[in-house]
Amino acid sequence: MKLDVVVVDDELPARDELKFLLSETDELEVIAEAATGQQALELIADKDPDVAFLDIQMPGKSGIEVTEEILTWDQKPLIIFITAYDDYAIKAFELNAIDYLLKPFSKERFEKTIERILTKQQTESKEAIDQQLNQLIASMESAEDSLIRIPVHSKQGRIKLLDKEDIIAAYTKEGDVYIKTNTEEYCSDFTLSALEDTLPTPYFFRVHRSYLANLKEVSEIIPWFKGKYRLVMNDELESELPVSRNKIKRLKEIINL
DSSP states (O other): OOEEEEEEOSOHHHHHHHHHHHHTOSSEEEEEEESSHHHHHHHHHHHOOSEEEEESSOSSSOHHHHHHHHTTSSSOOEEEEEEOOOHHHHHHHHHTTOOEEESSOOHHHHHHHHHHHHHHHHHSOHHHHHHHHHHHHHHHHHHHHHHOEEEEEOTTSOEEEEEGGGOOEEEEETTEEEEEOSSOEEEESSOHHHHHHHSOTTTEEEEETTEEEEGGGEEEEEEOGGGOEEEEESSTTOOEEEEOGGGHHHHHHHHTO
16 A cells, blocks of 8 residues: 655645656655645645655745644654755754755655655654654754855856855845845845745844844944934944834844843
């Protein structure tokens, strides 16, 4: 009897590739697919699959958030994470004995994952697997912040990866989104909302509909007209960012003002 599988990834080509590989196995059968975390929760609750291949980074609910919710259910699938994390995150997976597929993955690596799924189904209790997943999530959440890098376009036409610590602010200008570092300004394909979801809170805070600030890089706060404020950032130009009136209360709470 085949194991029922749900495939979850926001990228259609990635889902198609995984479905093709699964179709070549005798032990697993894809019964549904989802493009978002919320869709995944609804499908898994409805279909009750044996296995879920779950992308970590998706719009809305991340794969980690989906897994945290699933772990509260009585009936839950074996979860295989799909990730673009680097070697540091992969070590966290391996230490907790939960399998993963690192994009892009080979057919050989996929076949190894299938072997591990079958072994776990036959030899490990659901309680033991749940405990491993909880440990994994804790490891990933502590590692996730240090792994975040944001792709941007340099003036030389190259794609540069910025560490989150290097980001002073992000803002919209003439319809595009830009990211400011200490000395440079880069164009980004992210929307401000996507950056807000990706970068760790509360350090990165949406101070205005057009501005996202790294609060660790604020050097001064200037009271402004009509109860508003401006933030002086710790970059070479001492850039100033406006703070919307409806953001002031939360900003004061975060920085203990």
